[in-house]
Amino acid sequence: MAVTFLAVNIVLPRRTSGMLAGYDFVSLWLFGGLAAAPxxxxxxxxxxxxxxxxxxxLCHFVISRLAVRSPVVSKLITGKPVMLVENxxxxxxxxxxxxxxxxMLMAELRCSGLSDLSQVDYAILESCGRISIIPKPDLWPVTAGELDIPVSPTAQPSMLIEDGQIVEKNLKRLNYDVNWLQEELSKLGAVCLEEIYVASIDGSGNISFSYKE
Amino acid sequence: MSLPLIVLRAVVLYLSIIVATRLLRFRHVGIMAKHNYLVAAGVVGAASTGILDPQTSLVRMLAVLSFFTMLGLSLSFLDLKLPQALRDKPIPLISYGRMEKKQLRKANMTIENLLGQLRLKGFFDLESVESALLETTGRVSATKKSEAQPVSRQQMKLPSKMAVPPIKLIYDGEVITDNLEKLALNRQWLEIELQKQGFSSPKEVFFAALLQNGSLYLCSH
Incomplete structure (x- = not known):
């Protein structure tokens, strides 16, 4: 039983547990039922x-493949998002x-932090069954760009240490080595590499880290 | 029971549950009401027995599935037509910044349930919470006090702008002519725009959409 669950856990596509569409929902529930039946x-x-x-x-795999390839299949099997509020x-x-x-619309609207229909510009019922709500632009929070506040370009951070293990791949890709990491971390006050649980480097070269205990 | 028979039953029932889910619409997938949950659980329980138990006939299973689907659909219709019949009102858990002990008890919510739901919404600071409701969908909604809301474009007196969802023009090399026509644009216009960005044909584009500021969002294969 446990082995079955483990195996299903490995082969189950990620999109299924995200329940992106009706057929993911069906597969996930059915897997649970089938695994428990014996x-x-x-x-x-x-x-x-x-x-x-x-x-x-296999059915799920074939259907998701077909849906990606053909918009017609995708529309048939999943349907299209439904516009509930427009302008x-x-x-x-x-x-x-x-x-x-x-x-139900009002409940979802409150769940996304709005209090009234007059604040909503768009509401769309997505294929995963949740309603996405886009407030009127006047209510959007102000961004740094709109206030001309200088910001550094966004860059994906890379993990240098994960679960106490040095991520050699990332170090190599960034042309650094373990000695460099040791040196940088000691500059930040970390004495011993083994004590560190996670460490990451952001796009502008700032390192942040956290100790194991 | 023989293996091919099980596979056949699994495929047939799987496909029929997909059809049933389409009939029950997206709200069923999102489990937006209690009965959506009950129907989903019932269907799955019945279907897994139906696939594996040699004594139940496939036709009978399909009948059970149709029954569940009809039940779910009628309850959703009732939701729509007679909202008072099935729905109970949202329960106020916090109003005017104060927790409502009586209501929390009524909803059988522990203080950890409430605080956890608030944290998930990013409401870490209790002082800034104006109200919280336990919605009939089972989710908790919360509002921040006006002074704790992020500054809006309106408050900064920024010029107003329009929110227009992006309109898909190309997917996987195929031009979506319907959308072009709706925008009163044609293929020539699209091809000229693509050339400006260095693409000789729509075939080279994976995804293209027209954004609200009139520019094209383009992604090659």
Missing amino acids: LINNKVNFNQSISAMVAVL GKVLRRNMRRALVPSW
């Missing part, structure tokens, strides 16, 4: 349960078609 029903053995899971997994106007027909009552 425990509940003694007429069922593990081999049967595993072969059913493999069949569902501040609630689209009643779309709400009814998507079976979304107005209180």
Whole structure:
């Protein structure tokens, strides 16, 4: 049983647990049901349960491949996101078609921090079943760009130490070595490399780190 | 039960549950109401037995599946037509910055449940919370006091602007002509724009969209 769960855990595509679309939702729930069935029903053995899971997994794989390749399949199997509010106007027909009552829209609106329909510009029911809400631009928080505040360009940070292990790959890619890391960290007050749990370097070369305990 | 039979049952039931989920619409996938959850659990329980138990016939399983789907659909319709019938009101957990002990008890929410939900929303500082509601969808919504809200463009007197969602023009080398027509643009216009950016044909583009400021967002393969 545990082994089955472990195996499913490894082969299950990441998009499934994210439940990006209806068929991910179906697969994830069905996997749970199939994996548990032999425990509940003694007429069922593990081999049967595993072969059913493999069949569902293959179906899921084929469907997601097809959906990526063809917009027609994607529309058929997932459907398109539904516009619920456009330019501040609630689209009643779309709400009814998507079976979304107005209180549900209001609840989602409050969950995204708005209090009133008048603050909403767009609301879209996404294929994962959640409603994305875009407030009126006047209510958007001010950005550094709009206030002409100078900022350094965004750069992806790289991990130098993860779980206490030095990430050699990243060091090499950035043309550094362990001695350099040791030196830089001691400048920041870290005496011993073994004591460090995580360390990362950002785009402008600043190192941040955290001790194991 | 033989292996091919199990595989066949699995494939048939899997595909039928996908159809059922499409019928129940996106709100079912997002589990936006309690009955969405119950129906999902019921369908899965029934389907996994249906796939693996040799004594249940496939036709019977499909009947059970249709029943669950109809049940879910009718409950969603009731939501829509008679909101009072199924819905209970959102429960105020914090109002005017004060926790409502009675309501927390009524909702069976521990203080850790409440604080955890607030933290997940980034409300670390209790002082800035104006109100919190336990919504009927089961999620907690919270509002910050006006003075604790981030500064908005309006408050900074920045010129107002429009929010327009990006409009897809090319995906995987294929021009989406419907959207071009809606914008009263044509293929020639698109090709000229692509040439300006160094692409000789839409085939070379993975994704292109028209942004609200009129510029093209382009991504090659």
